[in-house]
Amino acid sequence: MKAAAKTKDRQSINQITEGVIWKQLLFFFFPILFGTFFQQLYNTTDAVIVGNFVGKEALASVGGPASTLINLLVGFFMGLSSGATVIISQFYGAQHEEDVKKAVHTAMALSIAGGAVIMVIGLLFSGAALRAMNTPQEILKLSTQYMRIYFLGVIPSLIYNMGSSILRAVGDSRRPLYFLILSCIANIILDIFFVVILKLGVAGVAIATVLSQMISAFMVVAALTRSEDSYRLYLKEIRFHGHLLHNIIRIGLPAGLQSSMYSISNLIVQSSVNSFGTDTVAAWTAYGKVDGIFWMIMGAYGIAITTFAGQNFGAGKYDRIHKSVRVCLEMAAFTSILLSAVVLCGGHIFFRLFTSDPNVMEIGLGMVHVISPYYITYICIEILGGTTRGCGDAVPPTIMTAIGVCVLRVAWILIAVPLRPEMSTVAFSYPLTWSVASVMFIIYYLKGKWLKRSRRMI
Numbered sequence: 001m002k003a004a005a006k007t008k009d010r011q012s013i014n015q016i017t018e019g020v021i022w023k024q025l026l027f028f029f030f031p032i033l034f035g036t037f038f039q040q041l042y043n044t045t046d047a048v049i050v051g052n053f054v055g056k057e058a059l060a061s062v063g064g065p066a067s068t069l070i071n072l073l074v075g076f077f078m079g080l081s082s083g084a085t086v087i088i089s090q091f092y093g094a095q096h097e098e099d100v101k102k103a104v105h106t107a108m109a110l111s112i113a114g115g116a117v118i119m120v121i122g123l124l125f126s127g128a129a130l131r132a133m134n135t136p137q138e139i140l141k142l143s144t145q146y147m148r149i150y151f152l153g154v155i156p157s158l159i160y161n162m163g164s165s166i167l168r169a170v171g172d173s174r175r176p177l178y179f180l181i182l183s184c185i186a187n188i189i190l191d192i193f194f195v196v197i198l199k200l201g202v203a204g205v206a207i208a209t210v211l212s213q214m215i216s217a218f219m220v221v222a223a224l225t226r227s228e229d230s231y232r233l234y235l236k237e238i239r240f241h242g243h244l245l246h247n248i249i250r251i252g253l254p255a256g257l258q259s260s261m262y263s264i265s266n267l268i269v270q271s272s273v274n275s276f277g278t279d280t281v282a283a284w285t286a287y288g289k290v291d292g293i294f295w296m297i298m299g300a301y302g303i304a305i306t307t308f309a310g311q312n313f314g315a316g317k318y319d320r321i322h323k324s325v326r327v328c329l330e331m332a333a334f335t336s337i338l339l340s341a342v343v344l345c346g347g348h349i350f351f352r353l354f355t356s357d358p359n360v361m362e363i364g365l366g367m368v369h370v371i372s373p374y375y376i377t378y379i380c381i382e383i384l385g386g387t388t389r390g391c392g393d394a395v396p397p398t399i400m401t402a403i404g405v406c407v408l409r410v411a412w413i414l415i416a417v418p419l420r421p422e423m424s425t426v427a428f429s430y431p432l433t434w435s436v437a438s439v440m441f442i443i444y445y446l447k448g449k450w451l452k453r454s455r456r457m458i
Contacts, residue, residue, distance in 0.1 A: 016171050016308055017093055017315045022327045025304060029331075031173035032300040035164075038177070038184040044289045044353075045184075046205045049191045051286070051354045054201050059354060060281040061142035061202050065135045067288070068270045070150060072263035073122060074157070077114045079259035081107065081162050083252020086310050086390055087244065088169040088231070093314030097230035102241045104166055104224070104231050106248065109238050111162035115155030122151030133267060134274045136281060142202045149203060153210025156217035163220030163233075168307055170231050175223055183216035254398035255389060261398075261406040272413050272426050279357070280423060283364035286354040290347065290368070294339050294375050301332045301379075302386040309390030318451060321387065325445075328383050336375040343372040367427050374431030380438040381405070384445045391454040396444060404437030 016024060051059035084107035091099040126147040130140055160183075164176035187208055194204030224233035273284045308324045343350070347368040351361045385397040412429040444450065 016311045017317055017320070021320070021324050022331075025308065025324065025327055025331070028171065028173050028307065029300055029304045031177040032168065032303050033297060035173070035177040035180045035300075037296055038180045041184055044292070045188050045191055046209065047285065047289050048353055049195050050202060050205055051282075053196055056282045056355060056357055056360060057139050057278065058142060058202050060136070060278055060285055061139045062146055062205055062285075065130055065133045065267075065270050065274060065281075066143040066147050066150075067285070068263065068266050069126070069129050069133075070122075070147065072260060072267065073118045074154065075259035075263050076256045077111075077118060077158055078161060079254075079256035080114070080249070080252040081110065081158075081165060082255045082306070082389065083248035083250065083394070084110065084162065085165045085169045085306065086251050086392060086394075087247050088166060089307050089310030089390065090314035090392070092170045092230070093311030099244070100170075100230040101232070103244050103248070104233060105237050105239060106241045106244045107162055107166060108159070108233060109240050110245070110248065111158040112155060112238070115158040118158070119151050119154050122154065123148055126151070133271045136274060136278050138278060139281070146202045146206045149206035150209060153213050156210075157213040160213060160216040160220050163217070163224055166224065166231055167220070168303060169310070170229070171307070171311070173304075176220070179216050179219040179223070182219065183212045186215050187212035251389065251392055251394045254394040258398040258401045261402050265406040265409045268410050268413050269426060269429065272417055273423070276423055279359050280363055282355060282357070283360045283367065286351055286360065287364045287367045289354065290343060290350040290364075291371065293343070294336070294372075297335055297339065298332065298378065298382045301328055301335075302382040304328065305383055306386040306390040309387045313391045313454065318455075321391070321451070325383060325387050329379065332379040332383055333376055336379055340372050340375045343368060347372075363423060366424060370424050370427040371430050374434065377431055377434040377438055380441045380445075381434065384441040388445070388450050388454075391451060393450040393454045396448065396450065397441070400437060400440045400444060404440045405433045408436055409433045 016028065018024075046062050047059055050062055084103060088100060088103045088107070091103060127140075127144045130143050130147070135143055160179070164179070167173070167176050190208035190211055191205060194200045194208050198204060200207070221233065221235075224231065225235065227233070270284075273280055305324060305328045308328075309321050312318070312320045312324065347365050348361065351364050355361065381401065385401070388394075388397055409429045409432075412432060413426065416429075417425050
C-alpha cells in the first residue's frame with residue numbers, strides 16, 4: 001500500500017516531463033510566484049513598519065547598504081545551493097532514487113555548514129564593511145545592529161531555502177508557498193509586537209525576522225522528514241557524500257560567484273547612492289521594494305525553467321527543453337511589459353507606503369522612470385541562464401553575467417557617474433547592462449552548443 005501511495009503521489013506531483021507545457025509551467029510557476037510575493041511582503045513589512053513608526057533613518061538602515069551586504073553573503077550560498085537543485089531535479093527526472101536521497105542529505109549538510117560560516121563572517125565584519133561603503137553616519141550604528149542580529153539567525157534561513165529548493169526540484173512548489181505564507185504572517189505579527197508595541201526599533205525588526213526564519217525552517221524540515229518519496233530527509237543521515245558534493249559545487253559555484261559579482265557590483269552602486277545622502281538612500285531602499293515586484297516574478301520564472309530543464313534533461317527529453325524555453329520567454333515578455341506599465345503609472349502610490357517625505361518620494365520616482373520601462377531587456381538573462389544551468393552548463397552563464405552585467409556596471413559607475421554625478425546616471429547602469437548581457441545570452445543559447453556538451457557529461 002505504501003509503494004502504491006508513493007507511486008500515485010509522485011505521478012500527481014511530477015508532471016514536468018509530460019503534458020501540455022504551458023499548463024504545467026503555469027501550475028509550477030504560480031505557487032513559486034505567490035511564494036516570492038510573500039517573500040517580498042515579508043521583507044517589505046520591515047520597511048513599511050520602520051519607515052512609518054520609526055523614521056527614514058531606520059528605513060535606510062534595514063535596506064540600503066545593510067541589505068546589499070546581506071545579499072552578498074547569503075546570495076553566494078543560495079547560488080552555490082542551486083547546484084543541489086539542479087542535481088536533485090536531474091536525478092529525480094531520471095528516477096535515480098538512491099542518488100536523490102544522497103543529494104538531499106548532502107544539500108542539507110551544506111546549508112548547515114554554509115550558514116555557520118556566513119554567521120561568523122557577518123558578526124565579525126558587518127561594521128567594517130558598512131564603513132567601507134561610505135554608509136551615512138546617521139544610519140551606521142542602526143545598520144550594524146540590524147545586520148548582526150540578522151546573521152545570528154542565518155542558519156535557519158538557509159535551511160528553509162535549501163529545503164524549499166529540494167521540494168521545488170522534485171516538482172512540489174505548493175508546500176514552500178504554504179510555509180512562506182505562515183512565516184510571513186508570523187513576521188508581520190512579530191514586527192508589530194517588537195516595533196510598535198515594545199518600541200525596539202530596528203532591533204525589533206531584526207528579531208522578528210530571525211524568529212520567523214526559525215518557524216519556516218521547522219516547517220520545511222518537518223515536511224521533508226515525513227515524505228514517503230525518495231527525497232525524504234533523515235536527520236541522522238545528514239552528511240556530505242563526496243562525489244555528490246563535488247557535482248553540487250561544480251554546478252553551484254559558478255552561480256554563487258555570479259551572485260557575488262552581482263552583489264559586489266550592487267555594493268559599488270550602493271556606495272555611489274550613499275554619496276548622495278540619507279534621502280537618496282531611503283528612496284533607493286523604497287524603490288528596491290517597488291522594484292521587487294519585478295524581481296520576484298522573474299525569479300519565479302527562473303526557478304520554474306531551471307527545474308523544467310533539469311528534469312527533462314534527466315529524462316532525455318531535449319526537444320521539450322527548447323519548447324519550454326519558448327513558452328517561458330513569451331510569458332516573461334508579457335509580464336515584464338505589464339509590470340513596466342503598472343510601476344510607471346502607480347509608482348507614487350507604492351512610495352507612499354514607505355514614506356511621506358516629499359523629497360524622498362521625488363527622488364524615488366526619478367529612479368522609477370529611468371529603470372522600469374526597460375524591464376523586458378532583462379528576461380533573457382533569467383530564462384536562458386536558468387535553462388543552461390538546469391542542464392548542468394554553469395560556467396558560461398557566469399562569465400557572460402560577469403562581463404555583460406557586473407564588469408560593465410562597475411565601469412559605468414566609476415567612469416560615467418563622475419562625469420555626470422546625478423542619480424539618474426547611477427540608475428541607468430541597470431537597463432544598460434541588462435541589454436548587453438541579454439544579447440550575449442541569446443547568441444550563446446542559439447549558437448553555443450551547450451546542450452551537446454551537457455549530454456556528454458552525463
